[in-house]
Amino acid sequence: MSDTTADDALVHGRLGDLPPEARLLLALARPRLAPAEQERIHRFLTLNGRDLDWGLLLDQAGRHGILPLIGRNLLAHRLVHAADGRTLAPYRWIYAYAYEGNRRRNHALADEYAKVIRGLNAAGLDYAIRKGPVLTEGVYVDVGLRRMGDLDVLLEPTALPEFASAVEALGYRQGHLSRNAEQVVPFDRRTQLAWKVGLPNSTLPYLKPAQRDDVEVFVLDPCFNLFQPASGIRVDPAEILAGSVDAVLFGEVSRRLDPVDQVIDVCVQLHTEATTLMYIELGKDLTILKFLDLVELLHRMSDQQSAELVKRVRRYGCKESVLYSLHHADQVFPDRVPPGLLTEFGPAGPDLLEVYGVLDGKPDRWEQSFAARLFDSRRFRMPKARSTVPGPRAVV
Incomplete structure (x- = not known):
């Protein structure tokens, strides 16, 4: 051969x-x-x-x-x-350590985030857990396969004071990690104001030093909407929360997004990060893991849920984000995206696939192809504009 x-x-x-x-x-x-x-x-x-x-x-x-x-x-x-x-x-040992180390790290995060979920439940909060923790436990099953980071929590804006009270009682503070990683330093007033005015769909993260070799910091990331304000999409978080479903996360009774909203959430987040200057600068705009998350979720959807996805995307008005994500997931993992969904939302034109920086108010067009950017470790140098969002940068 x-x-x-x-x-x-x-x-x-x-x-x-x-x-x-x-x-x-x-x-x-x-x-x-x-x-x-x-x-x-x-x-x-x-x-x-x-x-x-x-x-x-x-x-x-x-x-x-x-x-x-x-x-x-x-x-x-x-x-x-x-x-x-x-x-x-x-380097066989590197692969063994990467898997085993990640498994131990995720167990440490699970132990801590279980305490947070118990605290939210005790406070009687209406919430839904999003993204990483739900995917790690509910989709990948083997806790060592997927690296878990922060705990993403969807809330109504009015619930933030109760959320803050519950997590502060567990040692969390809003801010960034100090140089020696032993305490949380409050964000400066400029950063706080910029997030409050420019990013009203979320708030700055809550941190707790972990002081472990495998986990530097525990991070809670509350948000109030699945969509960025600049997108123009307005969906009442109460509607999303009302449709959330019971789940057991980290051994605790909890709530998560329903399967259809979970797919939409992953698509919207993928599109946002792939085209936003801050994530491009971090080199976290395009990762295989994001596309893998999406195709694994799609694989678990029933025909009824797929039909509901089409209806809900139209109702929310987020077709562009879903089409962008489905199109590129199909490029990365051929034949893993149901062709009916691509047909339903497509075709995807160059103005959707090649333009970035729209949410930053600085639209521009990529000169490289998607395939070239996917594996180009220096693509962060290519955008002509820079992100003006102050605050946290990849704390986990």
Whole structure:
């Protein structure tokens, strides 16, 4: 068998001619690998493993938030071992530590966030947990696969004082972590005012120093709407909260977004971060993990929920965000997005797919293709404008 045949086994045609490290990364980015997928990857590594830039692969896996996941897949299925037992990839210990370290870290976060949920329940607050924690426990199941960060909580704005009282009793303070990571320093007045005026759909995060090797800080991120004010979309948070469903998170009775709103939330967040200057500057605008989250949620939707998704997207008026996210998820993970949804919301034109900075009031157009940007670690240098949003920058 030739190297070309092995390469063809991992081709990602919709993204064009990708380097072998990128193709391998995308092939491994699955919570579950079927036997045929395992065989294709193993054959590829047997023929090409020595020629790969493994440092680049590690960098990209970390940048895209999937290092624990690919580490588990490489080791659990013994994909880095040849038939005669020799190693096909260097740094095996890094993959083992990434998965095991993430598992322990997520358990530490779960123990702490369970206390927060108990506090919110005791206060009688109406809330819904969003994003990472729900995905880590409810979608990926194996707690070591997906890196968890802050606890995102949807509230009505009037509930913020009660929320603040409940979490401050647990040691949380609104601010940023000090240089020595031992205390929370209040944000300056300029930052507080900028968020209150310019970002009324959320408030600055609440932090609690963790003082652990695996967790530097615990972060609570309350918000009051799924949509950015600049988007022009107005949906009463009470409507979203009324549709939330019971859940058990971190062993505690809780509430989360219903499956349809959860997909919409992931799409809106993905579109916002992919096109907002602050996230572009952080290099967190495009990550494989975000697209993987979306296709995994879509995989779990029933036909009835898919039909409801179409209706609800139209009612909320968020078609552009959903189409943007579905289109690109289909590029990253071919055939994982139901074609009916793409047809329902499409087609996606260049003004939607190539323009960024709209929510910043500084619209511009990408010169690079999506595929090139997805794996370009220096794309943060490309935008002509800079973000003016003060405050936290990737605290977890």
